[in-house]
Amino acid sequence: MNKHASTNLTVYLLRHAHSAWARPGQRDFDRPLDVRGVDDANIVGAAFARFEKLPATVLCSTARRCQQTCEIVLSHLPYKPQVQSSDELYSNDHAYYIEQLSKQSDTPVLLIGHNPMMEDTARFLSISAKDRPGERLQKGFPTAGLAVIEFEGTMSQIRDGGHLSEFLSPKRLRKKAQKVEG
Template sequence: MTCTLILTRHAKSAWDSNAPSDHSRPLNSRGRDSARALGNWLRETNELPLQVLSSSSQRTRETYQLTGIEAPAVFTERLYHASSDIIFQVLKEASHSRTMILGHNPGIAAFAHAIVNYPADHTRFDDYPTGATLIAKFDIDTWADLTWSSGRVIEFIVPRELLVT
């Protein structure tokens, strides 16, 4: 069997908002467009998740909502600015073979590098910009069998490539 991970950093947030905290910062206009484009891209690639595990922040919630993904989501404090080790533990607890994780840097970038056997051949993989999305496959029966460096990169994209007009 194969498990599929869709690993997404939240879309671009609004630094100039009146949000009372970092946790409650919303997406900006470009971020909203990017989230919609990511959802369309996932539908086109036929890689929609069966479940979403997300940080509880406003910007990850909005990213999820605007993708139009209909898979059930769990929003958890554990993924708010989580380290790669925490993301690893959360994924090992996932219950569906196609799971999306929505989170933040630097943890998402560190996790992406550590979970795949070879990095994506993309100039932006190292810095994992906002909205960056990795699709990786794992030759395991369940996420409980997950090990480091075991994923194969299938796709990696940044929203800027999807928004080119």
């Protein structure tokens, strides 16, 4: 394949699911998911598994809540993508997130990390958005929120920006499920 050929790339940005408050003496890094977080990760994982393009690679913070979110979400996929865990995704800013994404191969990639980096990354990379996904992102990036950004070109060019095509949250997915059931 021509290295400069235009391709349609997909980047998924997933904020870790809801976590418990730190217990006395517990580091923020070690906070686990709470019951709501486990439920939310399962809801988002089930929805994510229905996407046409699934990730070949997952970049994931080594923080406990991110690792747990990753494990739950990936359990819904028909195959297990390659997971690259990184301490640096815990404490670096959105520029670091974008740098790591730009180094990936030209296949769909999922990044699981923290706020405010996830929100900043999504806003920086989304030069255009459908009305509803853009409106949802403007309200913030909730725990277990999933932004879907599509790009033309190669991963090394993602700084040029892409299109926010979808923005899912557990709350929205629950509402959709209730409409179907009701």
